[in-house]
Amino acid sequence: MLTAINLSEVQQQLYEALLDGAATATELSSATGIPSGQVQYTLGSLEKLSLVGRLPTETTQADRFVAVAPDIALEALLAGQEEEIRRTRSHIQMLAARFHASAKERDPVDLVEVVTGHEAVLRRGEQLQRSARNEIRAIDRPPYANKSPQQAHPETAVMPIQIETMQRGIDYRVLYDADGLAEFHTMANDIEECIKLGEQARVMANTPIKMVIADDRLGIIPLRAAPVEFTSIIVVHSSGLLTALCEFFETLWAQALPLSDHLNSPSSSSDAPTPDESRMLALLMTGMPDQAIARQLDISYRTFQRRLHRLMARLGARTRFHLGIHATQRGWISSTSQSPKETS
Numbered sequence: 001m002l003t004a005i006n007l008s009e010v011q012q013q014l015y016e017a018l019l020d021g022a023a024t025a026t027e028l029s030s031a032t033g034i035p036s037g038q039v040q041y042t043l044g045s046l047e048k049l050s051l052v053g054r055l056p057t058e059t060t061q062a063d064r065f066v067a068v069a070p071d072i073a074l075e076a077l078l079a080g081q082e083e084e085i086r087r088t089r090s091h092i093q094m095l096a097a098r099f100h101a102s103a104k105e106r107d108p109v110d111l112v113e114v115v116t117g118h119e120a121v122l123r124r125g126e127q128l129q130r131s132a133r134n135e136i137r138a139i140d141r142p143p144y145a146n147k148s149p150q151q152a153h154p155e156t157a158v159m160p161i162q163i164e165t166m167q168r169g170i171d172y173r174v175l176y177d178a179d180g181l182a183e184f185h186t187m188a189n190d191i192e193e194c195i196k197l198g199e200q201a202r203v204m205a206n207t208p209i210k211m212v213i214a215d216d217r218l219g220i221i222p223l224r225a226a227p228v229e230f231t232s233i234i235v236v237h238s239s240g241l242l243t244a245l246c247e248f249f250e251t252l253w254a255q256a257l258p259l260s261d262h263l264n265s266p267s268s269s270s271d272a273p274t275p276d277e278s279r280m281l282a283l284l285m286t287g288m289p290d291q292a293i294a295r296q297l298d299i300s301y302r303t304f305q306r307r308l309h310r311l312m313a314r315l316g317a318r319t320r321f322h323l324g325i326h327a328t329q330r331g332w333i334s335s336t337s338q339s340p341k342e343t344s
Helices: 009-018 025-032 036-048 070-101 118-131 162-167 178-183 185-196 240-255 259-264 275-285 290-297 301-315 320-329
Strands: 052-055 064-067 112-116 135-140 171-177 200-204 211-214 218-222 232-237
Touching (some): 025 036, 036 052, 118 162, 135 240, 171 240, 185 200, 200 240, 218 240, 232 240
Parallel strands (some): 135 171, 171 200
Antiparallel strands (some): 211 218
16 A cells, blocks of 8 residues: 555565564564565665664664654655656646647657557557546447457456546546447446446447547547457547547537436347337327327327337437437437427
């Protein structure tokens, strides 16, 4: 737990042993099983960090070491670490400003990078997420770079560091491909965990491309149009291309449905519209009034309402508008048909 302030495992073990009371190097070696020579060396390093002190003893007695109070010593180390991080972050911002200032004069080919290799792709994806200052936007669809023979069901495109990144205040908007969710349904646990932490998640059928964007500064898309494996990517820096990718994401996002609706809907493997449901949906697409639809179906208005509400519940739709979108995504009606108008 103390590695964040650059304490080694041995340093931490000896320091924590001294929290129980003063001890000599020999006593510490006996209690911890650490060789005496290593104990002597490590105690010296802890003294330099002001984590350990020595009690006054007779010259003929072995030195007894005592731990400095953690809320004083460790807090001081942590404060120093935080100051170093602050200076480092300030220097990074200066370097970033210098980098972006020269972007206009750079050769256009420098605005994109091609990264190949499974491990290199994973590293670049993690770097992109860790570099985000405000928001990550992603389109999550197969193939998955982190799938391995031992991993029957891959994590989502932005896992596994997403939770860590969200905990430091980065927002996530992720658009999931419906077929990807159907094929790799065990991902739902990971996705639901992220949604609980604040991820905004939507779903869409036939998403056109895999994509991850950090703020408006950096983006990743596959190198190939329809890759079988996610082992090569294009990294896009601030440019007209990146602006277009951001706008493209927003267009798709506006058309997608909240993922909770999709996860709560019935399985598409066993559902199909009945002839009566197909007729009702076709009539609903016309915008015809309810009473007219009931007459066309040769049923009472009350029966029509019951069937409509049952169909909406079956598809997990809260409104008629969502009913039309759900039915379209399932292939029950043509995607070129107009969705039902929103009604109260």
